[in-house]
Amino acid sequence: MIIAERKPLAEVLSMLEGARSIAVLGCRSCTAICLAGGEKEAKETCEAISLHSELKGRGWEVMTLTVERACEKEFLEPLVGFSGTVVSMACGVGAQVVQEMCPDARVVPGVNTSNMGAPEGMGVFTEKCTGCGDCVLHLTAGICPITRCAKSLLNGPCGGSQNGRCEVSPDTPCAWDQIVRALEMQGRTDLLETNVPPKDWRPSRSGGPRRIVNQEARPGEAENEWRGKA
Amino acid sequence: MIVCYCCSRSGMPAALRALEGGGMDDVLLREVPCTGAVEGWEVLRCFRQGADGVLLVGCLLQNCAHHYGSEVASRRASSLERTLVEVGMSPGRVAMVHLAENQADRFRKAVEEMRSTISGKEEEA
């Protein structure tokens, strides 16, 4: 899922200069799971902003709303027509979709969206996938070298790997150390023998902002007509 | 006004005993099953409703009826105290108190400390 972190409140408050009507939007998906922008966090931020407004006489009208998934338009219907400021506690994706759905509103980010990762333990979230668009996890014992190797090596490890740790930090495991050991355990070290040639980065963000189309899901004439979009 | 979220097992008995001793007109008790269940937004809401300070009164660490509820509450209290400073309140307005059900004096002391935090800052202002 997408991992995000709450922005410092002072930073969010500085974005609210000149605001009148403020909606703090929470999301029940990713940002709820990583405890950055779910219903609880949105309510808390709403209360904090309201209190600030009262203490400093800003006269802000603050409310909060939490939706199932801020990135899907159908869940944002309740916000359509809003022309105030939206503090988005959803990830960067949700924030942008909200802005598209509410062109008269001013959307400000309440969280810093970081990466695609998973909970490792209570309150700890680690990055797992960079979305390179060409997954080869079957070759690396299910461990992604593009993401989890600091240098994105495909023929690792580098010379800085010591005691299973990456040279960047003793807290960071060396992904290639993990891959080599896992493949040894699986009896698949044959996968390490051939050199992997240079990667085609076109399917990744390097190729430009991506637009994936699932042709089978595209509505045809009959459907468009029925929906009144012909 | 000091709002005290007191857990059923330790906080409430101690608080009630302290209240019997009198001189607690500025204290408002709210019973909760565990201080760990007190949510951040409701603590912040207290201040908009007129509270000057909030205490979370729960079990001693390592002896919580819900194992680690008061531990969670303690971390939340620190975080909320910082949030309050960020929105413009003076420091120390939220505090965690760990006590056993028979420690009414500890409750009383915490209330007195909060009063002095509140009034001390008011004097400065």
Add this chain to the structure above:
Amino acid sequence: MSASLLQEALDDGRFTVTAEIGPPRSCETERLREVARMLKGYAHAFNLTDNQAANVRMSSMASSLICLQEGLEPVMQMTCRDRNRIAMQSDIIGACALGVRNVLCISGDHQTFGNHPQAKNVYDLDSIQELMVLRRMRDEGTNWSGETLPQPPQLYLGAAANPFADPFEFRVTRLAKKVEAGAQFIQTQCVLDIERFRRFMQMAVERGLHERTHMIAGVIPLRSHKAALFMKNKVAGMSVPDHVVERLRRASDPKEEGIRLCVETIDEMRSIRGVHGVHITAIAWEDIIPRLVTEAGIRP
């Protein structure tokens, strides 16, 4: 047919010496020329590092050219950290056009180590892929996209190996992969843990790698036990045994002891099967190289 003097020396079977020169932090060309003149003749070739430890320095290509002008044979280093395949191929063509032949293909220290940790890193290729790309340019006369190069670069390709990194057993396999990708010479990380290095070389020789590539053992003169500790604790991928640190700490003249230790290490390297030379990294102590080379009896 040798692409360079370094290749000639190694292929001829001579015990080869290479040494490292750290390029200056700014346009201090005169200083670099002075160092080059001082070191001339004391090694078969000189490595010019590429923004080592991710600190911005004069580029390896420019420093290599200056050394060429002073009559030294350079080994240009190219990391994967700062350049994508387009810039790499372009720089190789440029470097070769200016007379550079030896290139060391390495991953490069991560930018968090250096003075610009905020930079966006590249890592389009890794060191093995870099070897593949450069070899294709030289041997097939095309760039990586398959376009013919009317005048392909002449290159002598090298890579690094670290017998002191983990997992130990895999290090020789990775060495084999680099040789497979085109590494004709290998410079290793500084050897202070001689035992581990012997085991590594034994495994390499068992695989016949000494017949397919030239192994050049890294050596380093340490000036004090503090320098040894710094290497031990702060430099990625180094293995410094405690007895080395102790020896320097107990010495009455640590610098002399450090020089002695280095000369001893060079002697040991000469006795190991498969080692075809030494690579001296005398960080911030380049002026000791002439003495080291002379005392070890390996002057070209």
